[in-house]
Amino acid sequence: MAFELLTPDEMAEADRLAIAAGPVDGIGLMRWAGGAVAALVLKRFPAVRTVHVLCGPGNNGGDGYVVARLLAETGVAVRLVATGAPRKGSDAALAAAECAIAVEPLAAFAPETGSIVVDALYGAGLSRPLDGDVVQAITRTAAAGVPVVAVDLPSGVSGVSGEVLGNAFAATLTVTFARKKPGHLLYPGRALCGETIVADIGVSDATVAATAARSFENDPSWWRPHFPSPAKDAHKYSRGHVGVFSGGPSATGAARLSAMAAARAGAGAVTVLSPGASLVANAAHLTSIILRRSDTLQDALAFFDARKPEVLVYGPGLGAEPEVGRFALELMSVAEGRFGALVLDADGISSLSHRRAAFFEVRKRGQPALVLTPHHGEFGRLFPEIAANGSLSKLERARAAARRAQAIIIYKGPDTVIAAPDGRAAINTNGTPLLATAGSGDVLSGIVAALLAQRMPAFEAACAAVWMHAEAARRFGPGLIAEDLPLALREVVAGLSG
Numbered sequence: 001m002a003f004e005l006l007t008p009d010e011m012a013e014a015d016r017l018a019i020a021a022g023p024v025d026g027i028g029l030m031r032w033a034g035g036a037v038a039a040l041v042l043k044r045f046p047a048v049r050t051v052h053v054l055c056g057p058g059n060n061g062g063d064g065y066v067v068a069r070l071l072a073e074t075g076v077a078v079r080l081v082a083t084g085a086p087r088k089g090s091d092a093a094l095a096a097a098e099c100a101i102a103v104e105p106l107a108a109f110a111p112e113t114g115s116i117v118v119d120a121l122y123g124a125g126l127s128r129p130l131d132g133d134v135v136q137a138i139t140r141t142a143a144a145g146v147p148v149v150a151v152d153l154p155s156g157v158s159g160v161s162g163e164v165l166g167n168a169f170a171a172t173l174t175v176t177f178a179r180k181k182p183g184h185l186l187y188p189g190r191a192l193c194g195e196t197i198v199a200d201i202g203v204s205d206a207t208v209a210a211t212a213a214r215s216f217e218n219d220p221s222w223w224r225p226h227f228p229s230p231a232k233d234a235h236k237y238s239r240g241h242v243g244v245f246s247g248g249p250s251a252t253g254a255a256r257l258s259a260m261a262a263a264r265a266g267a268g269a270v271t272v273l274s275p276g277a278s279l280v281a282n283a284a285h286l287t288s289i290i291l292r293r294s295d296t297l298q299d300a301l302a303f304f305d306a307r308k309p310e311v312l313v314y315g316p317g318l319g320a321e322p323e324v325g326r327f328a329l330e331l332m333s334v335a336e337g338r339f340g341a342l343v344l345d346a347d348g349i350s351s352l353s354h355r356r357a358a359f360f361e362v363r364k365r366g367q368p369a370l371v372l373t374p375h376h377g378e379f380g381r382l383f384p385e386i387a388a389n390g391s392l393s394k395l396e397r398a399r400a401a402a403r404r405a406q407a408i409i410i411y412k413g414p415d416t417v418i419a420a421p422d423g424r425a426a427i428n429t430n431g432t433p434l435l436a437t438a439g440s441g442d443v444l445s446g447i448v449a450a451l452l453a454q455r456m457p458a459f460e461a462a463c464a465a466v467w468m469h470a471e472a473a474r475r476f477g478p479g480l481i482a483e484d485l486p487l488a489l490r491e492v493v494a495g496l497s498g
């Protein structure tokens with residue numbers, strides 16, 4: 001599959017392996033990379049008058065010398081700007097030697113209207129914040145409003161984390177090589193890449209696989225084989241039974257959103273477990289969803305024994321009081337032989353911030369299967385040390401939390417990251433700000449639960465749920481409120497089935 005994400009270190013490893021396997025060598029990869037960028041510049045900007053190619057001191061700059069030479073050979077007016085000569089004996093020095101264009105200093109660089117800028121200053125090797133003439137070049141480029149084509153990454157964007165180191169170019173088009181890097185998909189880097197194109201430079205799929213990369217762009221192509229469809233002889237309980245705990249009388253809507261989403265995502269039966277005080281409110285709004293009174297752990301146990309739900313959703317609308325966290329721990333303790341998986345969302349996560357030690361102790365058992373769906377605030381409450389570690393990217397934070405809690409983590413936001421305790425992690429890319437509407441997270445918890453109840457493996461189920469949630473929002477379009485999402489799932493499920 002082509003959805004692996006390579007950190008700059010893993011990419012360097014892939015380059016090394018490709019060179020070792022031959023026949024391509026380092027300068028060969030560089031010529032291939034520069035050729036891909038030059039071809040895209042010509043394709044996307046056929047009428048361009050002048051191309052300013054900015055070259056840094058490393059291999060990113062080496063790619064730039066190739067781009068400059070090839071564009072000049074096709075008759076484009078090229079101005080070559082460099083921060084300094086590449087290191088003697090490097091591939092970049094070879095590429096520079098093959099390029100006969102006179103080099104101008106970066107300090108004098110000022111792009112004019114009608115020109116474009118090829119940013120080959122820093123890519124994977126960015127190691128400290130940009131400063132000096134480079135920052136001035138970024139400012140002048142932005143002021144001129146000219147398009148920027150970034151080689152590998154916009155200079156200033158970390159390929160590991162998507163963070164901006166000091167300052168960064170805002171590219172119209174980013175051309176990267178072999179595979180995307182996490183920094184192309186994590187904010188704020190994602191917004192600075194513009195359109196990102198992956199160019200083939202002769203690094204084979206087998207070579208990428210040999211890097212043992214464990215990060216992926218979320219895409220149906222790799223989880224669709226696990227997507228459930230009902231057996232011909234299915235009955236409602238064999239299709240998967242989800243139980244959703246409801247909040248008190250003034251906070252019942254969240255559980256119903258989750259329940260409706262679970263039903264639309266294919267659970268054969270969904271039960272809302274409601275405190276007695278909320279029964280009337282829930283009954284007034286539920287039709288196909290089953291309603292059952294549950295005020296205590298004993299009530300819940302009676303439900304599990306009688307109705308054998310596969311998956312529970314606990315959290316939406318419950319309130320973040322310590323008792324809510326205590327009940328979550330009790331649910332995990334009594335799970336064995338009763339239900340297979342728990343989705344903890346919203347208050348189910350926040351309430352555990354009062355009982356973190358007990359929670360991590362319970363999780364050492366690894367049972368039941370657990371999916372946590374925190375947004376940024378909830379993540380910080382349950383995993384304060386991981387959240388405070390500024391050296392970790394969002395991808396790495398999610399991965400660390402998954403390991404710590406022995407759970408699938410869906411770390412929500414515009415660049416939702418899904419991580420598993422075994423080290424796999426995915427970044428979602430079909431998100432839409434239409435989802436920034438109250439209650440949309442509750443819907444997501446129900447989709448995850450439904451897929452788990454239909455026996456989809458947990459990591460794949462979480463990735464599928466995040467993608468389906470966003471896809472439903474996109475299909476519905478502007479005006480979306482959370483109530484619209486369950487029905488909008490119908491088309492998404494239909495598209496994925498059979």
Ligand SMILES: NC(=O)C1=CN([C@@H]2O[C@H](COP(=O)(O)OP(=O)(O)OC[C@H]3O[C@@H](n4cnc5c(N)ncnc54)[C@H](O)[C@@H]3O)[C@@H](O)[C@H]2O)[C@@H](O)CC1
Binds near residue numbers: 058061124
């Ligand atoms: N064989 C390979 O490894 C290939 C590499 N390729 C290109 O090579 C790039 C990576 O090359 P490098 O590892 O040489 O890294 P870069 O070219 O991104 O940068 C490395 C150099 O920049 C300096 N530097 C880093 N941050 C700086 C800052 N903020 N201010 C000033 N100087 C800074 C470093 O000390 C080092 O000298 C990729 O992004 C890609 O464009 C491609 O040519 C494909 C093949």
Ligand SMILES: Nc1ncnc2c1ncn2[C@@H]1O[C@H](COP(=O)(O)OP(=O)(O)O)[C@@H](O)[C@H]1O
Binds near residue numbers: 415435436441
């Ligand atoms: N700007 C955005 N782009 C893409 N997705 C977003 C954006 N803002 C929020 N979302 C998504 O919307 C959902 C909101 O969930 P959450 O914050 O729990 O809301 P609520 O508690 O109101 O249900 C999450 O799935 C999140 O990833």
Ligand SMILES: [K+]
Binds near residue numbers: 120121123152154
């Ligand atoms: K660059």
